[in-house]
Each structure stands twice: as C-alpha cells, then as structure tokens.
Amino acid sequence: MTTIQRIWRIKNTLLRLLSTRCLDCGFVAYPPKASCPKCGSRRLIKEELPKIGEVLSYTVINVPLRGFEEFTPLIICLIKLGEAKVLAELVDVKPGNVHIGMKVMATLRRSAKTLDGVIPYVVKFRPLSLGSS
Amino acid sequence: MTKVDKHTETSLRDLAAEAAFKALDEVGNEKPEAVVVGNMLSSLIEQENLAALIADHIGLRGVCGLKVEGACGSGGVAVLAGYSMIASGLYDRVLVIGVEKLLERPTPDTLRGLAYAADADYELIYGVSFAGLNALIMRYYMSKYDVRREELALWSVIMHQNGAKNPYAQLRNEITLETVLSSPVVADPIRLYDACPLSDGAAAVYITSEDWKKVSDTPILVAGVGNAVDSPDLSSRVSLDEFYASRISAEKALRTAKLDIKDIDVAEIHDAYTITAAVSLESIGFAEKGKAAKLWSEGRFRPGDKPTINPSGGLKSRGHPVGATGVYQVVEVAMQLRGDFPGVSVPSEIGLTQNIGGVGSNVTTIVLRR
Numbered sequence: 074m075t076t077i078q079r080i081w082r083i084k085n086t087l088l089r090l091l092s093t094r095c096l097d098c099g100f101v102a103y104p105p106k107a108s109c110p111k112c113g114s115r116r117l118i119k120e121e122l123p124k125i126g127e128v129l130s131y132t133v134i135n136v137p138l139r140g141f142e143e144f145t146p147l148i149i150c151l152i153k154l155g156e157a158k159v160l161a162e163l164v165d166v167k168p169g170n171v172h173i174g175m176k177v178m179a180t181l182r183r184s185a186k187t188l189d190g191v192i193p194y195v196v197k198f199r200p201l202s203l204g205s206s
Numbered sequence: 207m208t209k210v211d212k213h214t215e216t217s218l219r220d221l222a223a224e225a226a227f228k229a230l231d232e233v234g235n236e237k238p239e240a241v242v243v244g245n246m247l248s249s250l251i252e253q254e255n256l257a258a259l260i261a262d263h264i265g266l267r268g269v270c271g272l273k274v275e276g277a278c279g280s281g282g283v284a285v286l287a288g289y290s291m292i293a294s295g296l297y298d299r300v301l302v303i304g305v306e307k308l309l310e311r312p313t314p315d316t317l318r319g320l321a322y323a324a325d326a327d328y329e330l331i332y333g334v335s336f337a338g339l340n341a342l343i344m345r346y347y348m349s350k351y352d353v354r355r356e357e358l359a360l361w362s363v364i365m366h367q368n369g370a371k372n373p374y375a376q377l378r379n380e381i382t383l384e385t386v387l388s389s390p391v392v393a394d395p396i397r398l399y400d401a402c403p404l405s406d407g408a409a410a411v412y413i414t415s416e417d418w419k420k421v422s423d424t425p426i427l428v429a430g431v432g433n434a435v436d437s438p439d440l441s442s443r444v445s446l447d448e449f450y451a452s453r454i455s456a457e458k459a460l461r462t463a464k465l466d467i468k469d470i471d472v473a474e475i476h477d478a479y480t481i482t483a484a485v486s487l488e489s490i491g492f493a494e495k496g497k498a499a500k501l502w503s504e505g506r507f508r509p510g511d512k513p514t515i516n517p518s519g520g521l522k523s524r525g526h527p528v529g530a531t532g533v534y535q536v537v538e539v540a541m542q543l544r545g546d547f548p549g550v551s552v553p554s555e556i557g558l559t560q561n562i563g564g565v566g567s568n569v570t571t572i573v574l575r576r
Contacts, residue, residue, distance in 0.1 A: 075331055083327050102442040104328040110442055130349070130446070132341035133394040134334065138321055139314040141333030149334045151342050151440060158441040160342075162332045168394070173349055185333060195331060 074140045074185065080193040088196055090122040090179065092157045101156040124179035125201060126154035133168040140185045152177060152198060165199040176201040207409035207537050210376040210525030212309045216406075218253060219263045222305040225408035225530075226264050229301060233412050233421040239297040240270035244284025244304035245529035246277055246563075247319045250311050260303060270297070276433075277323035278478065279563030280304065281409070281532025282570030286431050288413050289572075298415040304533030305408040316404055320528070323564040325439035337401060337479070339440060339565050341393040344481035346446050348395070351496030355395065357503050358480040359386035362399050362522050364508060365477065369519020372549030374534075376405050376525030386480075400480045402520075407527035409534040426540040429465065429556070430573035432458025438567045447496075449566030452489035456560065459571035467491040470513045470573075471554030472542045474535035476562040477520040487515070490560060490571070509550050513558075517542065517550035532561030536572055543576045 085091060086105060094101045095109035096116040103122060108115050134147040141147060148163040148171060163171060164182060177198040184195045208216075208224050216224075222243070230236075243256045253259065257271030270291075276283035281304035288302040308316045320336045329339065347353060363383055369375035386399040412422075419425040434454035437443055444450070460467060467490070475490065477483035484498040492513060493501050501507065507515040518524045518538045521531060539557035541547035556575045563569070 075326075079327060079331075087328070087331070104325060104439055104442060106442065110437060111444065130342045130346035132334075132338045132345065132396070133391075134338045134341075135390070135394075136317070136335060136337070136392050137333040138318050138330065138335055144333060147333055147338075149332060149338050149342065151346070151446070158443075160329055160332065160334070160439070160441045173345070184331065197332075 074188045077187050077189045077191045080187060088181070090124070090154065090159060090196060091119050092122050093117040094120045103157040103159050122154040122157055122159065126152045126177060128171065128173055128175040128177060129153050129158060130173065131163065131171050144185070150198065162197045163199065164197050207374055207534055208407050209374050210405045210407040210527055213307065213406040218248060218251060218305055218307050219259055221307070221406065221408040222260045222303050223264050225305070225410040226260070226301060226303050229410040229412045236299060236421045238266070238269060238299045238301035238412065240291055240300045241266055242284045242288040242300060242302045243273045244281040244302065244533055245273055245306055246275060246280045247306065247308065247528065250315060250319050251307055260305070276568040276570070277563030278526070278528040279532060279561045279568045279570055280529035281534065282559065282561030282572065283433060283532070283568065285411060285533060285536050285572060286433050286570050289428050289431050292413055292415050298418045300413045301410060302413060302533060303408060303410040304530030306527035306529040307406045308404040308527065309406050313404065323438065323567070328439055335393060337396050338393040340479045340481055341396040342440060343446060343485065343565060344395055344479070347481060347485065350447055353496065353499050356383060356387065357499035358484060359383055359400065360503055361477065361480040361483045361499070362386045364502060365516060365520045365522035368509070368517050368550050369523025372519050372524060375519045375523050376403055377523045396479055402478050402522050402526040405525035405527040407525060407530050407534065409530050409537045411533060411536050411540070424544045426543050427575050428572065429575045430459040430461070430463025431570070432456065432462065433570045434458065436567045438564050440565060447485065449485055449489040449562070449569065451566055451569040452486055452560065452562065455569040455571040456490040459558070459573045463573040465556060465573060469556050470558045471556050472514050472517065472539060472552040473558040473560070474516055474518055474538050475520065475560045477516065477522050478526060478562070482562065483520070485566070486560060486562065509552065514552040517547070517552050532559065532570060535559035535561055536574070539574050543574060
C-alpha cells in the first residue's frame with residue numbers, strides 16, 4: 074500500500090500525465106526519466122500527454138495486490154497516448170467489452186486508501202464512447 | 207541445492223546451510239574467502255544482513271560477505287558478482303548461495319513483495335500484480351504474432367514432463383493441456399498453470415580462480431557472463447514483445463565466451479510464465495520473434511533436441527524460490543555438463559543459464575562449458 078507522501082510527491086506527474094521529451098532524439102518517456110532512456114541525453118523537457126488514446130493491451134486481474142480488493146476484477150491497460158505509453162486502470166466498462174484498439178480517455182477517480190488512511194485520487198481511463206461500456 | 211518445496215520445518219539459514227555444505231563437500235571443504243548471497247525478499251520474514259547470518263551459521267566468520275539483489279534475478283546476479291570478485295583478482299575462492307523462503311508469510315504478503323520488482327510510483331499505485339504485468343505482455347504478444355492460447359499453454363505441459371523426473375523439483379506431477387486451460391484465471395489471459403509456483407529453496411556454487419580449480423575433480427568453466435537492465439516499468443519500454451535486457455545480456459555472455467548461440471547444447475531459462483518462456487527464447491536468440499511457441503509445439507527444445515531447454519522442469523515445475531533460482535540454474539547446467547544431473551539428462555559440452563528479475567528488467571546470462 075502506498076503512502077500519502079508518495080501520492081503528494083507524484084501528484085503533478087500522475088494527474089497531468091507529465092512525460093519527458095528528449096530534446097536531442099525526441100523520445101517521449103512516461104513515467105518521466107532523469108535522462109533519456111534511448112540516447113542518454115539529460116536535455117529533457119516535461120510535456121503533458123494527450124488525455125485520449127487507445128488500448129494497446131489489457132488484463133483483467135482477479136487477484137490484485139492487497140488493498141485493491143474493492144476494485145476487483147481490476148482492468149489494467151497499457152494505453153498509447155500520443156507518442157508515449159501509460160499503464161493505468163480502465164473503469165466504467167465490463168471486462169468482456171474491453172478490446173485492443175479501444176479508444177479511451179483520462180478521468181479522475183478514487184484509489185485504494187493509503188497506509189495513512191487517506192483516500193487518494195488518481196488518473197484512470199474510461200471508454201471514450203459510452204456505448205461501448 | 208535443496209529440493210524446491212514448502213520448507214515449513216527448515217529455516218532460511220538451515221536451507222542455505224544444506225545447499226552450502228553440499229557445495230563445500232564437493233571441494234573437500236576448502237574454506238572460501240568470500241560468501242555472496244542472492245536473495246530478494248528475506249525482509250518478508252524480518253531478516254536482513256543475510257551474508258553475516260549465513261556465513262556465521264556455516265562456520266565462516268571472518269570471510270568477506272555480501273548480499274546481492276536483482277529481484278527474481280538475484281541468484282544470477284549473485285553468481286555474476288562472485289565470478290567478478292575472482293576475475294578482479296581480489297579472491298580465489300567464493301561461495302555463492304541463493305536462498306529464498308516465499309511460503310512463510312501469507313500469500314497476499316508474498317505476492318505484494320514480488321510486485322516490488324515493478325515501478326512502485328507508476329504501476330503498483332494501480333494495484334497491478336506481477337502476474338498482471340506479464341499478462342499485458344502476453345495479450346500484446348498473442349495479438350501481434352497471432353499465437354494461440356493452447357500453443358503457449360503447451361509449455362507448462364512440457365515443463366511438468368521434465369520436472370516429474372527431477373527429484374529436486376517442487377511440482378512433480380504430469381499435467382495435460384486441459385489442466386492449464388481449465389485452471390483459474392489469475393490475470394487474464396494468465397491462468398494459474400501458466401505461472402510458476404511460490405517456492406522455498408536454496409542452491410550454492412563454489413567458484414574458484416584457474417589456480418584453484420583442482421579443488422574439484424570435475425570443475426566446470428564459467429566461459430562467459432553478461433547482465434543488463436531495462437526499465438522496471440513497462441510503459442516506457444521501446445518494445446513490448448522483446449526483453450531488451452535478455453538479448454543484451456545473452457550477447458554479452460556469448461561474446462565473452464567466444465561462442466555462438468548455435469553452440470549451446472542445454473539451457474535453463476526463466477519461464478516464470480508461459481509467455482516469459484516464449485519471449486525469453488526469442489530474446490536470447492533460440493527462436494525468431496513470434497515463433498517460439500510454434501517451435502515447441504513442433505517438438506523443439508525437448509529432451510533429445512539441441513538445445514534442450516529446461517530439463518529441470520524450469521520455474522514452472524522445478525519451482526521459483528526467486529533469489530535462489532539463478533543459482534539453481536547454474537547448478538543444474540553444471541551437473542548436466544558433468545553428466546550427473548539426476549533428472550532428464552542431456553549429454554552436453556556447453557550450457558547456458560538465464561535468470562530474469564522483474565518483467566525482463568534485470569537479466570543475467572551465464573555460459574558454462576566442460
């Protein structure tokens with residue numbers, strides 16, 4: 074389980090989906106890195122990712138980490154957002170209706186309580202078209 | 207090595223001692239100058255400082271001691287560290303012990319611990335399990351290469367066939383395709399029988415410099431070693447259908463050994479899940495991308511083939527005491543080369559081990575030869 078310190082520390086990155094773009098080779102990384110994973114350059118700028126993207130892969134987890142029982146079955150996706158990929162939870166959809174290529178958009182949702190008992194909000198994703206839920 | 211099992215009656219230090227004494231007995235109990243311990247999660251059983259704990263327990267106070275961690279690849283990294291200590295000229299005799307007890311704590315605690323190999327800030331915050339991360343790779347791979355579920359599941363059947371003959375293996379029952387396909391879904395598309403079990407176990411190897419190889423009647427040469435890391439998170443990876451670190455570490459190990467992948471007779475690879483076996487075989491260079499499951503469906507990699515992969519039964523059947531697994535692999539391949547492995551025997555001159563931490567994020571490859 075996470076802590077309120079962690080949520081507080083990463084809130085900007087997590088809520089705005091801040092990636093790093095390399096000024097030398099152009100590689101976009103999320104989570105943001107201190108140096109470019111591709112060319113090693115430290116000349117990076119923070120860049121907000123688009124909030125609409127598509128599902129690259131997904132899993133439906135029946136045995137999530139302790140503390141996430143209320144979110145089970147937990148749908149976790151790798152989502153293509155612009156030039157980057159993001160791992161996040163998908164909500165407002167039945168597991169059987171998720172598919173690769175599905176268009177999704179970012180939304181703010183409650184997550185599991187932290188060790189300190191605080192209820193954090195994180196970015197999750199939901200289908201862009203409500204008809205597909 | 208000890209049998210991989212649920213060792214309720216044996217403590218971590220006694221498991222380590224059993225494995226260490228077997229290795230020491232083979233070299234006439236010649237005292238090592240250093241002990242390197244590979245372990246990932248001893249904090250789960252509230253014990254750190256393992257090098258001191260174990261060295262003291264086995265009568266080696268005063269030697270150099272350190273613990274090495276690289277998630278589920280800790281054992282491989284420990285062997286690499288021990289080898290490096292000798293290659294540097296600092297020591298001539300190093301005892302490397304991999305040890306892990308995953309079955310002492312309740313399963314949810316252990317599963318959470320294993321997930322620590324991933325990115326805590328940006329992945330675990332969503333409650334994703336380690337199986338879940340591998341499931342993302344599996345679905346992507348199956349979709350991209352049009353690989354059928356049944357083809358991947360067959361890997362588990364083959365591993366149980368091999369492991370059934372290995373007295374050190376944890377799961378010695380033979381299974382059918384139906385066993386895999388009807389087992390509970392853990393993280394779709396991964397089912398329980400796609401996954402290795404949780405395990406306790408310990409294994410040890412005694413590494414010497416050239417000058418000291420005579421302490422054994424049947425020394426095996428460490429011909430090459432390689433390690434590479436990748437991002438712990440999946441999302442910033444350049445490629446989702448290859449383990450970059452697996453490829454780099456295998457290339458490095460083969461290059462230092464001055465050997466080619468075609469020279470390998472036997473290999474023990476890191477099949478934590480059926481998908482891990484496929485991606486590893488392709489990343490190491492034993493199969494083309496997207497083709498590994500086709501090849502094993504056609505009968506490749508089984509006993510009698512070159513290379514034979516995982517005659518031990520692999521992580522799936524032998525078991526996966528995470529920080530010990532990389533050392534088990536080295537012991538198993540060394541025994542294959544000596545001709546005294548007690549399970550499926552593969553007559554061989556050259557062998558390879560590959561041990562993976564995280565979802566392909568810390569990978570050690572070791573090439574051994576007679």
